[in-house]
Amino acid sequence: MDGPSHSNSLTVALAGNPNAGKTTLFNYLTGLKQKVANYPGVTVESRSGMWKAGDHAFTVIDLPGLYSIETTSIDESIARDVIEGKIGSISRPDVVVAVVDSTNLERNLYLVTQLFEFDVPVVVALTMIDVFEKRKHAIDIRRMSEMLGVPVVAVNAADDRGEDELSAAVSQAGGSVRKHLKLVDGSDNENARIFARYSFISSVVQETVRHGDREAHRLSEKIDKILTHRFFGLVVLVAVLLVVFQTIFTWASVPMDLLEKGFGTLGDLVRAELPAGILSDLIVDGIIAGVGGVLIFLPQILLLFLFISILEDTGYMARAAFMLDKLMSRVGLHGKAFLPLMSSFACAIPGIMATRTIENSRDRFATIMIAPLMSCSARLPVYTLMIGAFFAGQTVFGFLSVAAVLMLAMYVLGIAVAIAVAFVLKRTILKAEPAPFIMELPPYRLPKIRTIFQNMLTRAWLFVKRAGTVILAISIVLWALMYFPRSAEVQSPKSQVASSADAGSESSQLQNSYAGKLGHAIEPIIQPLGFDWKIGVALIASFAAREVLVSTLSIIYNVGKDENEESETLIEAVRDAKTPAGNPVWTPLTALSLMVFFVLAMQCMSTVATVRRETNSWRWPIFMVGYMTVLAYVGAFITYQGGKLLGFE
Amino acid sequence: MLTSENFETQTNPFGPASKVKLSTLGPGAEAQVAAVGGNGPISRRLQEMGVVPGVSIRVVKTAPFGDPFEVRLLGYSLAMRKNEAELVEVFA
Numbered sequence: 001m002d003g004p005s006h007s008n009s010l011t012v013a014l015a016g017n018p019n020a021g022k023t024t025l026f027n028y029l030t031g032l033k034q035k036v037a038n039y040p041g042v043t044v045e046s047r048s049g050m051w052k053a054g055d056h057a058f059t060v061i062d063l064p065g066l067y068s069i070e071t072t073s074i075d076e077s078i079a080r081d082v083i084e085g086k087i088g089s090i091s092r093p094d095v096v097v098a099v100v101d102s103t104n105l106e107r108n109l110y111l112v113t114q115l116f117e118f119d120v121p122v123v124v125a126l127t128m129i130d131v132f133e134k135r136k137h138a139i140d141i142r143r144m145s146e147m148l149g150v151p152v153v154a155v156n157a158a159d160d161r162g163e164d165e166l167s168a169a170v171s172q173a174g175g176s177v178r179k180h181l182k183l184v185d186g187s188d189n190e191n192a193r194i195f196a197r198y199s200f201i202s203s204v205v206q207e208t209v210r211h212g213d214r215e216a217h218r219l220s221e222k223i224d225k226i227l228t229h230r231f232f233g234l235v236v237l238v239a240v241l242l243v244v245f246q247t248i249f250t251w252a253s254v255p256m257d258l259l260e261k262g263f264g265t266l267g268d269l270v271r272a273e274l275p276a277g278i279l280s281d282l283i284v285d286g287i288i289a290g291v292g293g294v295l296i297f298l299p300q301i302l303l304l305f306l307f308i309s310i311l312e313d314t315g316y317m318a319r320a321a322f323m324l325d326k327l328m329s330r331v332g333l334h335g336k337a338f339l340p341l342m343s344s345f346a347c348a349i350p351g352i353m354a355t356r357t358i359e360n361s362r363d364r365f366a367t368i369m370i371a372p373l374m375s376c377s378a379r380l381p382v383y384t385l386m387i388g389a390f391f392a393g394q395t396v397f398g399f400l401s402v403a404a405v406l407m408l409a410m411y412v413l414g415i416a417v418a419i420a421v422a423f424v425l426k427r428t429i430l431k432a433e434p435a436p437f438i439m440e441l442p443p444y445r446l447p448k449i450r451t452i453f454q455n456m457l458t459r460a461w462l463f464v465k466r467a468g469t470v471i472l473a474i475s476i477v478l479w480a481l482m483y484f485p486r487s488a489e490v491q492s493p494k495s496q497v498a499s500s501a502d503a504g505s506e507s508s509q510l511q512n513s514y515a516g517k518l519g520h521a522i523e524p525i526i527q528p529l530g531f532d533w534k535i536g537v538a539l540i541a542s543f544a545a546r547e548v549l550v551s552t553l554s555i556i557y558n559v560g561k562d563e564n565e566e567s568e569t570l571i572e573a574v575r576d577a578k579t580p581a582g583n584p585v586w587t588p589l590t591a592l593s594l595m596v597f598f599v600l601a602m603q604c605m606s607t608v609a610t611v612r613r614e615t616n617s618w619r620w621p622i623f624m625v626g627y628m629t630v631l632a633y634v635g636a637f638i639t640y641q642g643g644k645l646l647g648f649e
Numbered sequence: 650m651l652t653s654e655n656f657e658t659q660t661n662p663f664g665p666a667s668k669v670k671l672s673t674l675g676p677g678a679e680a681q682v683a684a685v686g687g688n689g690p691i692s693r694r695l696q697e698m699g700v701v702p703g704v705s706i707r708v709v710k711t712a713p714f715g716d717p718f719e720v721r722l723l724g725y726s727l728a729m730r731k732n733e734a735e736l737v738e739v740f741a
Contacts, residue, residue: 068697106723107699190688194696198704220726221709231715322728326714335717359690436733437717439697441726607673 008173011059011091013052013082015115016099017108018065019442021127023451025099026062028157029053046090053167061090064356067440069105069114073359074077083118095121097166101140102154103443104122105209106201112148113197116180121173124152125166126465130159136212144208149181157484157520220315220443228319237320246309255299261294265312282479283422285555290475291468293551293570294381298460301377304346305459306452311448312339320438325437331419332426334358337367338538343373343409348607350459352614361433366425368614369546369624372607373418375599378546382598383410386591389571406595414599417631470605471551474544478552482537510534510556529633530590530640531611532579538599546603589648601632671706672734673721679707680739687736694726700737704731 003562016378018023027034047062051462063082064075078087085092096115100108115122124145126132131137145152151169155162183200184193217408224231225615267288311317317339325335344351351371358364375383387403426432462487486509510516519533534556542549551568557573577585600609602625611621668683682704685696699722700706709719709726717730 070697104723104725107725110697110699190693191685194693195701198699198701202703221721224710224719228710228712228719243669309706322717323713324721325730326712326716359736432661436694437728438691438694438733441719441728443726500731556706 009059009253010066010171011061013063013096014080015063015096015111016065016102017067017070017104017111017440019440020065020099020101020104020108021321022062022065022099024157024448025125025127025155027450027454028061030060034441036475043431044550048090051165051167056167056171058167059091060091063303064142066111069111072355073196083120083297093120095123095170097170098122098124100124100126101128102126102137103128103206105137106198108275109201109204110197112150113463114202114469116149122171122180123166123173124150126152126154127156129154129161130156138210138212140208143147144204147207177248195242196306205332220441221539223444224319224441226318230334233319233323239321242314244304247303249309252300252303256296257502259298260292263288263296264587266292266354269363278483281483286479286483287472289554290479290548290551291337291472293310293554294547295464296376297381297547298464300380301346302456302567303458304377305456307454308343308346309452310447311342313445313452315442315444317342318441321439322441329434331422331429332363332434333367333422335437336362337363339372340371343630344371344376346459347376347378348372348374348604349610352607352610355614358435360432362426362430362432363435365620366430368611368620369425369627370418370422371384372602372604372624372628373414373600375414376546376604378600378604379410383407383552383595385570385574386595387551389574389586390588390591403428406592408594410599413596415599417635420629461512471545472539473549474548475551475555478515478537478541478548479555481518481536482555483511484513510537529636530587530593532585534577534585535590535594540585542598543601545600549598588642589643592643593636596639597636599630599632600628600635602628662679668738669741670735671708671737671739673729674708674739674741676708676710676718677721679705680741681705683729683738683740690737691733695729695733695737700727706739 014026026047026049034049049060049062051058051060061082063079066073066076066079069076069080069083080085082090083093083096096118098110098112098115112122112124126139126141139154141152143153151173153162153166155166181200183444185198206338208347212306215587218525222394227236229278267284270288271284273281274283308317311320319559320342321335321338324338328335328337337355339357340351340354342351343354348371351369351374355364355371358367383406387406391402391406396402396405399528486589512519514534515537519536521534522540525540537556538552540550541552553574554570557570574586575584608621608625611624612618615621669680671680671682674680682700682702685700686732704722707721709721710737711718712728717727717728718734721724721727
C-alpha cells in the first residue's frame with residue numbers, strides 16, 4: 001500500500017479488547033453505511049465502513065475484539081495481519097485507533113502497549129467515559145497522552161462527545177510515522193516483556209487517574225450474587241432458556257401467520273393477473289410458494305438473534321459459560337462452547353463461526369462437529385409442519401400440549417446425541433489436554449439498542465439474501481424438475497383442483513417428471529423409514545437446506561393452487577395425501593420419523609461450506625455429513641420400525 | 650523503565666511472606682501475585698490478562714459446580730479453573 005497522499009482518504013483500523021465499546025464506536029462513526037465481508041480464507045467477519053467528519057472521510061476497518069496481539073488465536077493473527085498490511089484485499093491502515101475502556105484501563109492499555117511495537121501511528125480513544133465519571137473517577141487526558149506518546153481522545157457516542165477531536169487527531173497522526181515508546185528491549189523472556197508492559201501501564205495509571213467511588217463495580221458482583229448463585233443461578237439460566245424458546249414458538253406465530261396469508265394473497269393476485277400458462281405456474285408454484293414458504297420464518301429468526309444479542313451484550317452469556325464449564329468439561333467440551341452451541345439453535349453457521357474464541361483446535365473441532373445437531377431455526381418449519389398436521393390440539397395429563405412436549409423432545413434429542421458424539425470424539429480422534437478457561441466476566445451493562453438491532457438486521461438480511469438466491473434457485477430448479485417433461489394428458493394444471501380426491505392427473509404429472517423418477521429411485525432405501533417417493537423428492541431437495549422441505553412439499557402438493565375461496569394449507573394437504581392404494585401417506589409415526597431424521601441429518605450446504613472454511617480441509621465436512629447421515633437414517637429407522645412394533649402407526 | 654534484569658529482582662518485593670498457590674484461596678481472600686510459573690500458553694494468557702507480579706487479587710466466588718472460580722484484579726473480573734490457578738503463586 002502506498003503512503004497516504006492526502007489526509008482525506010486515510011484507512012483507520014479500530015482495535016480493542018472485547019467489551020471495550022469498539023462496536024458501539026464503529027456503529028456511531030460509520031452509521032449504517034457498513035460492509036460485512038469475510039477475511040480471505042477464513043470466516044472471520046470483516047466489517048468496514050465510511051466515516052465522514054467535517055472535511056475528512058476515512059475508511060474504517062473494525063478488527064476482531066482482542067486482548068493481546070501476540071497469541072495464536074485466529075482473531076489475533078488476523079488483527080496482526082491487517083495492521084501489517086498482509087491481507088491483500090484490505091489496504092494497510094494508516095492509523096490504528098485503539099479503543100480503550102476507561103473503566104478497565106490497565107488491561108485495556110496492555111493491547112495499546114503492544115500496538116506500539118508496530119510502525120503505525122496510534123490514537124487512543126477512551127470509551128465508557130460517562131460511566132467512569134459517574135463513579136467520580138477523574139483522568140488527566142493530557143498527561144496520559146504525554147506519557148503514552150500518542151494522542152488520547154475521550155469519545156462518547158451517547159452525547160456526541162469527541163468525534164471532531166478524534167477525527168482531527170486521526171488525520172494529523174495519519175501523515176506522520178511516529179516513533180513509539182520502546183518498552184521492551186527485545187528480550188526473549190516473554191514473562192519479562194509482559195511484566196515490562198504492565199509496569200509501564202501501572203505508572204501511567206497511577207499518575208493520571210484519580211479514583212472516586214471504588215465500590216461502584218460491586219453492582220455487577222451484587223447481580224452475580226443471584227445470577228451465578230450455586231442454586232438460583234442455574235434456576236435463572238433454565239428460566240432464561242425457557243423464556244427464549246417460549247417466545248420464539250408462540251409470539252412469533254402472529255407475524256408468521258400474517259406473512260403466510262400475505263404470500264397466499266400475492267399468489268392469488270399473480271395468478272389472476274397473468275395469463276394461465278408456464279410463466280404463471282413458475283411464478284406462483286415455483287417462486288412464491290418456494291421463497292414465501294421460507295421467508296415466513298423470518299420473525300422467528302429475528303427473535304432468536306434478538307435474544308442472543310441481548311444475552312451477549314448484557315454480559316450474561318459469559319456467566320452462562322462460567323456456570324456450565326464444569327458440566328461441559330465432563331463431556332470434554334470447553335465452557336466457551338456454550339455460546340457457539342447456543343447460537344447454533346438459531347443457525348449453525350454463526351455458531352460455528354463463534355467457535356473461533358476456543359483456542360484449542362481439538363476442542364474447537366469437536367464443538368464444530370456437534371454444532372449442527374442443535375436444532376436450528378431451519379428445522380423449525382419442519383417440526384412446526386409435522387406437529388401442526390398430526391399432533392395439534394392434543395394434550396397429555398390433561399394440561400401438557402403434545403405439540404410442546406414433542407418440540408422439546410426434538411431439541412433434547414439433538415442435545416443428547418451431541419453430548420454422546422462429543423464424548424466419543426474427545427476420547428478418540430480429538431483426544432487432547434483440556435484447554436484453559438481464562439475468561440473475562442464483563443460487567444453487566446444495559447444492551448445498546450442500536451447495536452442489537454444492527455446485529456439483527458445483518459442476520460435477517462443474510463437470511464433474506466439466502467432466500468432470494470440459493471432458495472430461489474433451488475425452488476425454480478425443483479419446480480422445473482417437477483414440471484417437466486410434460487405428460488400428454490395434463491393440459492393445464494391450473495384447471496386442476498389439488499384436492500385429494502381429484503389428484504389423479506397432478507400426481508401422474510409429478511410421477512413422470514424428472515423429480516418423480518429420482519424420488520422413485522431412492523424409494524426402496526427410504527421405505528423402511530416410512531417415507532414414500534414424494535417425501536423422497538422433498539428429502540433430496542432438503543439436503544441443500546432444511547427449510548426447502550417445506551417449500552418442496554408446498555410445490556408437490558400444489559398448495560395455493562386451489563380455486564376455492566378458502567385456500568388449502570400445506571397442513572391440510574399433508575394430512576389428506578393418499579397413496580395410490582388410497583391409504584394416507586402420512587401417519588403420526590411417519591411425521592415422527594421424519595422429525596427424527598431432521599434432528600440428526602446434515603442438510604445444509606451453507607454449513608458444509610462454513611465447516612470447510614473454518615477447518616481448512618474437506619476431511620471434516622465430509623466426516624460430518626457422513627456421520628450425521630448415518631445417525632439420521634438409523635434414528636429414523638428405529639423410530640419408524642420400533643413404533644410399528646409397538647403398535648403405533 | 651523496567652528491563653528484564655531488574656524484572657528478576659521485582660518478583661519478590663514483599664520479603665518473607667507466606668507464598669501459596671492462588672488455587673488454594675477461598676472466596677473473599679485477598680492476595681498479591683508473587684509469580685506465575687510455567688511457560689506455556691496458559692501462563693502467557695494469565696499474564697496478558699494482568700496476572701503479573703505485584704498485582705492485587707481478590708477471590709470473588711466459585712461457579713455452581715465447584716469450578717471455575719472468579720477473581721477480581723485491576724478493576725475487572727476474571728474467571729479461571731482451579732488447575733490453571735495452580736500456576737499462580739501469591740503472597741496471602
